[in-house]
Amino acid sequence: MELIVIALGGNAIAKRNEPLSVENQYQNIHSTTKLIAKLADKYRLVIVHGNGPQVGLLALQNAAYSKVPAYPLDILVAQTQGMLGYMIGQSLQQQPNVTQVVTLLTQVEVDKYDPSFTHPTKFIGPVYPPEQQNQLKQQYGWIFKQDGQYIRRVVPSPKPKKILEIATIQKLLNDNTIVICNGGGGIPVISIDHGYQGVEAVIDKDLSAAQLAIQLQADHLMILTDADAIYENWGTPQQKALGHVDTERLKPLTIDDGAIGPKVKSVIEFVEKTGNTAYIGTLTDIESLLKGQKGTVIKNHSMVK
Secondary structure, three states: OOEEEEEEOHHHOOOOOOOOOHHHHHHHHHHHHHHHHOOOOOOEEEEEEOOHHHHHHHHHHHHHOOOOOOOOHHHHHHHHHHHHHHHHHHHHHOOOOOOOEEEOOOEEEOOOOOHHHOOOOEEEEEEEOHHHHHHHHHHHOOEEEEEOOEEEEEEOOOOOOEEOOHHHHHHHHHOOOEEEOOHHHOEEEEEOOOOEEEOOOOOOHHHHHHHHHHHHOOOEEEEEEOOOOEEEOOOOOOOEEEOEEEHHHHHHHOOOOOOHHHHHHHHHHHHHHHOOEEEEEEHHHHHHHHOOOOOEEEEOHHHOO
């Protein structure tokens, strides 16, 4: 069977401005897994999920308890991998056509000299009114950037180099197991003299999903978000949804905005390195995306009609 790597956007687990209660997250996850399970009979599946709101909440909870030094981001990413992987996996196993599901704690190697360590762009945690920025900086020492009409914490987001557990993921897929891995982009680690060491960062989950799909030589990479397609001239009267495109058409959109830019970079890298097809669209359109009827479908130039 063909292999699909699915990158789930944050709205698949937590809606924007919605309280991060377990009940709310389970409700969103159940809706998500019902749609993904429809593909389980026809495809081998790997699921990568985001963790921005959850890792941000854990950081806030850490900061609130001053008797113990706050845990670093790599530890928080590991925690969210276990938590969200458990919730997604449990929900998937409740679907009638799903048998084996495994959540794998996944380390992703990054470069310790990656420029993002000095220029953070990755949004995590909740949004805040702009007027709270000075107070929050004084309270936590965090860096904030504009996110729409709000502000939000940003952290380093180094580019993924290598998925360390790739051989184990491949073995699980060969055993017809749905694999949940690279959660939150993977636990960021750097190579040291003997083994690896965690670093203070959160890897972009779309870039991580693309690297995973490349190493697995997946047939499809699907980036599911709250936008129904990639748009040119977004937010202007000239905005236009892109349907079937090649990678050259998308390259002007590879901006470091912590939002759509990494998604575009991800699909370009996957398509150009594998020659296979990538998709960007909404979760509810997942089957239509694969048929090329909705969303943005990205192929090599010679394959675009």
